[in-house]
Amino acid sequence: MDNYFTRNQTELLATAVTIALFIIVKLVITKVVKKTGESSKFIEIRTKLVNKYITIILYIITIGILTFIWGVNFKEIGLLFSSIFAVIGIALFAQWSILSNLTAGVILFFAFPFKIGDKVRILDNDINSETIYLIEDIKAFHVSLRKESGELLVYPNSLMMQKAVALIN
Template identity: 55%
Template sequence: MKTFFINHQEELFRSLITFGVILVLKFIFTKAVRKVGKIGDFNKVRTNLIIKYISIALTIITIAILTLIWSVNFKDLGALLASIFAVIGVALFAQWSILSNITAGVIIFFSYPFKIGNTIRIFDKEINKTDYNGDETYVIEDIRAFHLHLRRSNGEILTYPNSLVLQKGVSLVQMYNDETQEL
């Protein structure tokens, strides 16, 4: 055991620095997301979801850095990674809409002007195919990782994918505090 520490002193030191930097970055990003969530008055569930995404990304980056530090044999690793990526590629292709909705959920968290309780209008003929009049408004009940929960004027709950919120025209009709606006 002692010889391992002596022979791999440099790799251990670099690994320790990597873990330290990643922990500091996780702390900074978590604090920044919580601050954005507090300033934007976002739901804590949404804030925690974004923090989880950041943690996963930092974990992947850490694993990549550690494989470089420890000089992993890429010939052996290549075969393993090729088969893993083949399986993941098929799974991701099959689940592409789920990934696009998660990505859209992150974008909505940071850059969209509406919150839970706001009244919005969505310019999409597909959701009102039978009785589209262009004036249908929805109250945002919840914003989830994959979709929004919208309440129609007749009380019906509609789940609307996050990716479509970014693709379709959406106007903010009424804010939660009853300030009427069109954006």
């Protein structure tokens, strides 16, 4: 056992540093997202959702770095990874609209000039652009808009970013 630690001292040290950096970066990003959510007056569930997405990305990056540190022979597992990526690629292509709405949801979290309770008008030819909507909720995939008549419109996040939206004072 002592021989193992001596032989892999560099890899073990690099692994410890990588995990420590992962924890520090995760804590810093979590605080930044939380402060952004509080300053923008977003609901806590939305802030937790964005933190979850960022944490998943950090885990993937950390696993990639650890794989590089330990010198995994990519030629031996190349076939496995290429098969997995092919299946994932086909699945993501088939679910492109869901992925774009999810990405737009994260972008809207940081850059959306409106918040829950604001009244807006969507300048879109497919819906009546004179109708005023109340933003009822902002989810990961869609925004819930309520007409003054009580009718609920569930509008995709990707379209919220593509269409002009006017804030009504």
